[in-house]
Amino acid sequence: MTLDEIIENFTYLEEWDDRYRYLIELGRTLEPIDEAAHNDLNKVRGCASQVWIETSTASDPAGQRVLTFRGDSDAHIVRGLVALTLALYSGRTPETILATDAQELFKSLGLSAHLTPQRSNGVRAMVERIKTDARSASANAA
Numbered sequence: 001m002t003l004d005e006i007i008e009n010f011t012y013l014e015e016w017d018d019r020y021r022y023l024i025e026l027g028r029t030l031e032p033i034d035e036a037a038h039n040d041l042n043k044v045r046g047c048a049s050q051v052w053i054e055t056s057t058a059s060d061p062a063g064q065r066v067l068t069f070r071g072d073s074d075a076h077i078v079r080g081l082v083a084l085t086l087a088l089y090s091g092r093t094p095e096t097i098l099a100t101d102a103q104e105l106f107k108s109l110g111l112s113a114h115l116t117p118q119r120s121n122g123v124r125a126m127v128e129r130i131k132t133d134a135r136s137a138s139a140n141a142a
Contacts, residue, residue, distance in 0.1 A: 001029055003087040003105075010109050019110075020077060027079025030086075033070050046125030048118040049075035051082060053126065055133045064093050067137055069130060081115075081123055089130050097134035102127045 006026065013019045033042075037054045044051040053071045060066045069090040071082040088105055089097050106112045106123065115123070 001026070001087065006084060006087055007109065016114055019114075023080030023084070024076045025080070026083040027073070027076055030072060030079060030083050031070055033072050037070070038072065044122075044125050044129045046128075047073075047078070047122035049073050049078040049122065051078060051122065051126060053082070053129055055130075057137050065137060066091055066093055067097060067134060078119065078122060081119065082126065085123065085126050085130070094134040094138035098131055098138070
């Protein structure tokens, strides 16, 4: 599901219970990662739930370096937050990733005001992990 589709679907949901259910459904759409990817290298530090993000780098048709992310969590709502975060960042160049503010997206969807502090910290940890991988990919390309 694209980020635009997710945003559009959120706008149709007025009740927060419905939005939480939608987040859970988003989490179910995540492409499964191999059990071997549930390792310390992929584990995101700073999340109350367990979260793993697997990063790969490739070139797009224009020859630009792009990062692709796959993720998983042991908690249903957090899996949805992983799906939303990956929709924002996966398939983008390191420069685009570093310039993209996830907090703006979460704020525009109303999630910033409705997530527990622990979940908000977890989202920040996921975003920081993704940006760290983008900085690394950018440095390795130079």
